[in-house]
Amino acid sequence: MIFSKEEYLSRLSKVKKEMDQKNMDVLILTDPSNMNYLTGYDGWSFYVPQGVIISLDREQPIWFGRKQDSNGAKVTTYLDHENIIFYPEELIQAPPTHPYDFVSSYLHENNWASKNIGVEMDAYYYTAENHYRLTSTCPNANFHDATCLVNWVRLIKSDTEVAYMKEGAKLVQAGMRTAFDSIKPGVKQSFVAGQILNSLIAGNEEIKIGGEYSGLTPILASGISASASHLTPKDNIFNENEGTIIELAGVKHRYHCPLSRTVYCGKPDSKISDTMKITNEGVENAISIIKPGKTAHDVAVAFWSVLEKYGIEKDSRLGYATGLGYPPDWGEHTMSIRKNDMTVLEPNVTFHMIAGMWMDTWGLEISETINVTENGCELLCDLSRDLHLV
């Protein structure tokens, strides 16, 4: 078990309390992170319909999914086997039938079909069709939007969760150092990306731990492609006088520590090196004010005050809560570091502060994963944010 049964039960209790306050009897979760958070389930099976059902009248959550994945639920969750149920294989990708017809029947069988049912309207893998099947076959239910209900419960981490993120920090620093060591003009991006992944997953002699796949694949883009935020490594080579943005995460037990840095082959012009200096000054100023009681808004103001001093604009937010994650994301969809997000920082709130400066034909990125402490904050990584010159 990755966490004690007590920790899982404490999480469940918080979620049930939220359900009760929001007048939900039953909650259906499809976000794989939320499924994992409450049951421990861990498999790459979110490409088919699956979920976790929480009911106030049941002690344990119920995992539902495809038959061939139910063995995975037995291996990875703490649930009694009677709470692991599966739909028949013939419902897989076979319209007009659909796995949510099974879910609907299950709701009816348990007398939940006329209750107050929470669904994650905007969660990954909760498709419009899933919702249509439920609403059309449970006309007496009251459906409530439970998007991010569990995500907000996840905002403050336990010490064990933070400890796993610190393992991720070791892995992501190994990956970033591999990037620094292997990027050279004439070398292929794919070669570097393979080496980076090897470090992120296999670890190395020094750290002696291995990692896992992350919520996003490594982002690595050079030259004009660095003007976009999410392009991925290809089979072409690094060139002289080009910057490369790199965004990675080290992952332990699904807990992420993301990290971004920028590498430049050659001598950067002053536009690039000045922007990096200013961005770094903004990040330092933002970090300096982080402590319990401050808001995400306060952190954003501290960053943008530096940018404004130098007349630099940045539209995109400066960060977001991170931790537990599955593709396609390692962000938790709760707090964003931007003006007017009034989320109050507390100890063990963890977030990825990412200063992505995506310009018209070039780009820079630096970031830190940060844990709020009793009196301030700690950076999970310890790696210079300067432009890494090759």
Add this chain to the structure above:
Amino acid sequence: MIFSKEEYLSRLSKVKKEMDQKNMDVLILTDPSNMNYLTGYDGWSFYVPQGVIISLDREQPIWFGRKQDSNGAKVTTYLDHENIIFYPEELIQAPPTHPYDFVSSYLHENNWASKNIGVEMDAYYYTAENHYRLTSTCPNANFHDATCLVNWVRLIKSDTEVAYMKEGAKLVQAGMRTAFDSIKPGVKQSFVAGQILNSLIAGNEEIKIGGEYSGLTPILASGISASASHLTPKDNIFNENEGTIIELAGVKHRYHCPLSRTVYCGKPDSKISDTMKITNEGVENAISIIKPGKTAHDVAVAFWSVLEKYGIEKDSRLGYATGLGYPPDWGEHTMSIRKNDMTVLEPNVTFHMIAGMWMDTWGLEISETINVTENGCELLCDLSRDLHLV
């Protein structure tokens, strides 16, 4: 450009013809594979709302997404820049506002809000909330389910698409050979997974090409975990007298060649080696009958006739169409290789035939990616399907 502009236009023309026949004026696509298929767009940005809009009254598709990703659309698509539009950053994860409010406004501005609008009801990343925003703000539109409309157009590949899958075949064989060479009792799964990923992405001296991230992360599970179909490598070690299932894909320009094999450390008992022989006989029998004119059903019957002869049961389907893919899947959600799927095989239909035998406490997998030819079929890989003994 990965494909000629003519190829993109030919795909678009087929989709517009389907729309016309199904009485759709406008089609909104969110499946990243379908977005790529019609525009070339390639970025890991599907974790935020984005899509491609096809309208019968417009020559080109329209890409929409987040501002910071619109530069990626400029870099990777053939679209005129006026057809790349973005919503403001403040709509990102900031309820009660939502990016689909922007999409709805755009539909109204273009006089499409009272038209027949196709949406991919059951596609990845088309959430219930996306659909709710559109239907509630466009009450005069007729929404049609366009799930898999484009996927079915993708069923028959061009020669260029097949050529990219054959590049993927080189990569996945390199990855599988790395698995064979590195799995040993006492070695960590994470070490092997890192080496495999390095081979899949960086390639090697022999094949001299690099690859890309795949729709599923490498599946690698040993012992009882091999009884489940989608568990992933962890930081624990390989043990004597345990089988390990491995499922990988090599990817070139987003085109996948998946491949599964099973490794056993030690001497397998007869239950395992007999099941492997029978499964292999079934796969061979299924392959032997593949040619244009046969159906997916026929292929399934050929496989299960062997299993039935030996009294072995398998619930799950024997395969599915594959090719272009993004996380969380490399399957195309169209043809399945199972009884009663009457899809007729034609040249350049490509599919992953996967015989996954997931038992109570153990499991086996073998697979081939297959292209239907004029007179039969070709396997994209050339690697023994026998249990690989360590």
